[in-house]
Structure formats: C-alpha cells, structure tokens
Amino acid sequence: AVNNENSIEAHVGINGEANLDFLNIPLTIPEMTLPYTVLTTPQVKDFSLWEKTGLKEFLKTTKQSFDLSVKAQYKKNKDKHSIPIHFYVKDFQVLSTPNNILVPAMGNITYDFSFKSSVITLNTNAGLYNQSNIVAHFLTSSSSVIDALQYKLEGTSSLTRKRGVKLATALSLSNKFIEGNHDSTVGLTKKNMEASVTTSAKVQIPILRMNFKQELNGNTKSKPTISSSIELTYDFNSSKLYSTAMGAVDHKLILESLTTYFSIESSAKGDIKGSVLSQEYYGTIASEASTYLNSKSTRSSVKLQGASKV
Template sequence: VITLNTNAGLYNQSDIVAHFKSSSFSVIDALQYKLDGTTSLTRKRGLKLATALSLNNKFVEGNHDSTISLTKRNMEASVATVAKVQCPVLKANFRQDLTGTMKPKPTISSSINLKYDFASSRLHSSAKGSVDHKLTLESFTSESFAPYLSMETATKSGITGSVLSQKYSGAISGEANSYLDMKSTRSSVKLEGTSKMDGIWNVEAKENFAGEVSMEHIYTVWEHSGKNHLQLRRGLSTNGEQSSKVTLELAPWMVSSLIQVHASQPCSFFKKASIDQLATLSASLKDQRASWKGEGHIQTVSLNHNMQLSNDPTEIRLDLASSLEGYMSFLKDTPLPVYDSSLWDILKLDVTTSADKKQYLNISGALVYTKSRTGFQFSIPVKETAEAFIIPRPDLQSLASSANLESDYIRLAKKTSMAPFALSLPSLPQVKFPRVEVSTEYSAPEQSTLPFFRVTAQEFQITLSPFTLPKKLALAGSVLDLNEVVNKIADFDLPSFTISEQNIKVPTLTFWLPAGIFVP
C-alpha cells in the first residue's frame, strides 16, 4: 500500500512565492520519500529569483539552491546542488557549485566534486574513487584599459579497486589555460595519466602543449613522455620508455622547427632495443639549414646516421655519414648450399677477425657547390623617375599578333596610400581602418645580388567603436523589446552593458618582390 500527498500554493503579494510539497508513505521503506520546493520572485530594487528544492529518501538525498539577481548596475547568479546515494553496493556523494557576476569584471566559476564507493561480494569486484573539476572564466569590463579573456580549468580523478580479486588503480589529471587580449593569444594544456594492474601492467604518460600567437610571432611546443611495463604469464615481459618533443617557431621571413624522438622497449626476446631521432630546420632570408641524425640498437647491432644540409651566401653543402657495427658470428650459421659451407668460411673471416670481435662499417661523403658572386643575372629593365618606377611591357606580338595593349609600360608609384574606410555590420561594432601609407623602393643589381622591389606598409591602428549590447532583437520580421518583457514582470529596466573603444595595432609590414633571376 502506497499513500501519496501533494500540496501546491501560489502567493502574489509584494513578492511572488510558489510552494510545492509531495510525500509518500508505504510499508516498504524504499518507496517513502519527501519532496519540498520553494520559488520566490522579488521585485524590490531589481529582480531576484530564488529556488530551493530538497528530496529525502532511504537511498537518495538531495538539495538544490539557485539565485539570480538582476539590478541596474550588476547581475549575479549562484547555483548549488548536493546529492547523496546510499545503496547496498554503491555509495556516492555529488556536489556542484556555480557562481557568476558582472562586477567588478565578468567572472564565472564552477566546481564539481564526485566521490563513489562500489563493492560487490558476488562479483568479487570493487571500485573507489573521486572526480574533481574546476573552471574559471574571466573577461574585461567597459572600464578596463586592457581588455582580455581568460579561462582556466583543472580536472583530477583517481580510482582504486579490484576485479575478480585482482587489484588495480588509475589516475588522470589535466590542466588547461588560455589567455586572449588585443595583442596576443596564449594557451597551454597539461595531461597526466597512470594505470596499474598488480602483476600485469603499469603505464604512465604525460602530455604538455603550449602555444603563443601574436601579430609578429607564432610559437608552439609539444612534449610527450611515458613509461610502461607488461608482464604476461608465459614469461613474456617488456619494460620501456618513450619521449618526444616538437617545436615550431614562425616570424616574418624566419622559420625554425625541431623534432626529437626517443624510444626504448627491451623485452624477453631483445635485451636491448632503442631508437633516437633528431631533426632540425632553420631558415631565413640569409641562410637555411636542415639536419637529421639518429641511431638505433637491436641486441648487439647498432646503426647511426647523420645528414647536414646548409645554404648560405657562399655555398650549398650536403654532408652524409652512416655507420654500422655489430658481431658477425651469425655468418657461421648461414650456409650456402652450392658451396656446402658457411658464409663465414667462404669469406675467410678467420684470417682477419674472430667471432668475439665487433665489426664496423663507416660510410661518409660530402657534396659542396661553391657560389659565384658574379653568376648569371636576368633582370627586369626598370627606369626610375622622381615619382615612380617604369617597367616596359614584354613584347607579345610574336605570341598574339592581334593583341591590343593599352600602354607599353607598367608604372609603380614610389609613394601611395590607401584611403580610410569603415566596415559596419548589423548588431556588431563598427571597424574603422585609417589611411595607410605604402612606399616602394628598388634595389639595383649593383647594390645586391638579386634586384628586388621593397614594398613597405607603415604601422597603422584599427579602431573598434564603442558598442552597447542591444535591448531590442529582430526576430522573424518583428522586434522583441527585452525591456518590455522585464517590465511586465517587475518595475525594472535591463542594465546597459557597453564595451569601450578598442584599438588593434598592426606593425609595419615589409615585402620583397624579386625583379629578376640570379643563378650563382
């Protein structure tokens, strides 16, 4: 037999309040519960909505509280939820907190915590662990002189237990950060994890990533490291470690990169097994360099290699080197059916060496191309005047006799400018571009190896006009006034949120355009 009781009430006086109650009664304890809920809307000096819920049961308990406050100067919100589970095989506690405010700067904070404990004698299994998560988000305000957006998050979790009486454990943690302002963007991510099963495996791993992007520079780095151990019942076991790193850097007319890898994984069959590799790249307008070197080992055999490539104003050079070392006793067990003897005997290696000595094979070479400063030049004819550069058009009569050219030359002004203009889009701030001065210079073949045009755009500043978040929205051919909606609930107007004028600085940009071909 189950008896249910439910009551609800709505009161509209100075405040609007709603109550809800529900309960049950039964000879079975698991079917009995009590639920209470209250919601209130306060209209004094703003708008405030508060809600509270509570649930009681033999196996489940929970509470929820939330508040939203809106005034002419600020907006705040908070949410808190707590839950508890009590079952014969499972116990768990959960809590979540969320807060947000607009003053003194827009901030949102969130935290989640979960703890659990599972145990089953029938399954001979158990699990106990926890999970924690935190998030913080910040932004700029209209009074801020340096607007920015920042986000930080962190997560940690761990578990221990057993499956069929076999113990295990594991853990995961991660952190992420991001920062954005008018000049650059920075981000980083960090992850760590472990997993262990007693007597079978043990694994660890770490990951790190970081990057920064700005108008003049880009840099990223990624790192990995890990360890592992595996043990099987039939005597197969392995124990290894790995690490790697990758970097990339970009700047105007410059690039550099690095790739590094290391891995070692000996096992029951190979007592030694490893590999190491390193590759680098560096390039600029003046010179370029690339390299690749590495080594590998399997048992007593090792292989090494090294390659270097460079290009500078004087020469282009390529260097290669490689080596192989190890024991050659295995040739005694390599028979040749035609000769009815082993390869060791045919080569008569007993005369020059023995089976217990290492053998070495080295190979190296170099290729060099020496550049000449005179070389061969093929330049575009350029005539310079006081205000411009005159480039004659090529003679295309042999290719198209019927072509009608408007003029016989191309004119490049030494100084010119781009007129200012503004970009406006609905419901978005106006973007203003100022006048930009552009200059062109010519480097004759006598002044440099290769003639070129140097085009320079002077530093300028992009302006974002002040912007106020709209209170009216156009929807399906009609206009929705948010103030009218709020006024029907309370004698209150929505606050105004204004983003102040922002400036984005663009540095001087320079481009080199070749005006010929040079073969050194």
C-alpha cells in the first residue's frame, strides 16, 4: 500500500495451485428405487468425472494453478472547493466577517482485477473520473478454452453540467450466443426536458435466433411528446421437438399532451409461421387504435385484422 501527496494505492497478488486428482476416482452408484414411486434408476459403475464429463479435454492435467491480482488507486485532486460559512450575532442579527471552509475536490478512482487459470482468464477495470465532466467507466472481459465463457461487457456513464444537466449512459455485451447494446440520455435545461433510450439484443443459440430492438423518445419542447417502438424477429427450430416457428412483431406508440387536449395513437402487427409434429400453421394479426380528448369532445377508433390457417 502507498499513501503520498499525489495518490493512495493498494495492491494484492495471490498465486495458488489446486489438485484435482480426486476427479479420477471411479464412482459407483447402485441401483435405487425413487421414494413413493415404482421408478428405478440404473446402476452406474466405475464412472470417472475426469474422463466422462470432458474435463480431461480442456484441463489437460489435474494439477491446476491460478494467479489473482487486485489493484485500487485514488489519485488526489489538488483543487479545493471554498464553502462560505456565515455567523450571526444572536441579539442584533448582524452579519459577522465570513469564514470559508476549503473542501478537497474529488479525485480519480481506478480499480483493476485479473484472474488467470488454465480454463479461463478474467479481467475487470473500473474508474470514476472527475474532470470537466464526471465520467464512470467499466470493462470486464474473459478468454477461455470454452467458447460459452468468453464475453466482453463494457459500460460508460457521463454527467455533463454545461448549459443544463445531461446524463448519458452506454452499455454493450458480446458473447458467442448473445449480444446487446443500450444507450440512454436524459437532458434537463431551464426550458426543456429531453430523454431517449435505445436497446437492442441478438440471440443465437442452436435452436433459436432472435433480434430485438426498442426505442423510446420524449421531450417537452413545443408540447410534451412520447414515442415508442418495438421490433422483434425470431426463428425457432428444434428437431428433437419436431417443431419450428418463425415470425415478427412490430409495435408503435405516440402520445401527445397539453393542458387543452390529450392524444394517443397505437399500432401493432405480427405474424408467425411454423410447424408442430409436421403439421404446418401460420397466422397474422394487425391492429390500430387512437384516442383524442379535449374539453369539448372525445374521439376514439379501433381497427383489428387477423388471419390463420392450420
């Protein structure tokens, strides 16, 4: 650990070994009857966890080693905030000479973590930075002999105090089977408030492929308005279940409001096509709805269409 006029640091490192020879011991499980049933489990004889579960293929040896490292650092900020303190004479309420309290400004905080073994390597970095803007950032990732364990997750959030207040956040995730992104901003000024959110995801596994996207926007510039849209596509195929399904969903919403009126419009449509046990089917649906309301009248309309075949 280090503590000086510029920074405070702490570091921990660990090296170790693990002996997995016990996984080589053959297991024998006798035939058993499940309680309260007539079901009987078969006998398992000379079953090796090391050989039969695939551990031997990617671990290679039962002697495993690992390295772990953790480091934290705080870089001190030499700037100071001056906070005035006023004292009053109680009987006459006369303002005395002001005194100031100097408070150190927040510095930069960083954190690093790493773990290494023959199976997986993990790295994580995080930081909180006080600059012209306040920024928080983190990144974690892994590399592994197992594809499913490899990933990268990153996020950033910033607070801007120029011409109002604005908070922006971004997240991203990548993996062999799933990917995702999220972006959002919220801005506030004396005359307006504005916000937007966008989220997208992608799934790719052996029996399912799916894409999802959502957008949400709102502001109060000329009139309070909120709009939303959702899109989804999917493709499911399972030979074991003898089933398939493919389709899409689309939904949109717009809302407007003032002291004199309120309006909302919504539309949705979807379709699906697939089969179950070699029996094909398909279907479609579409809907539209709107409502308008003011002090003198109310108008509403709904439209719905659908079709299907089995």
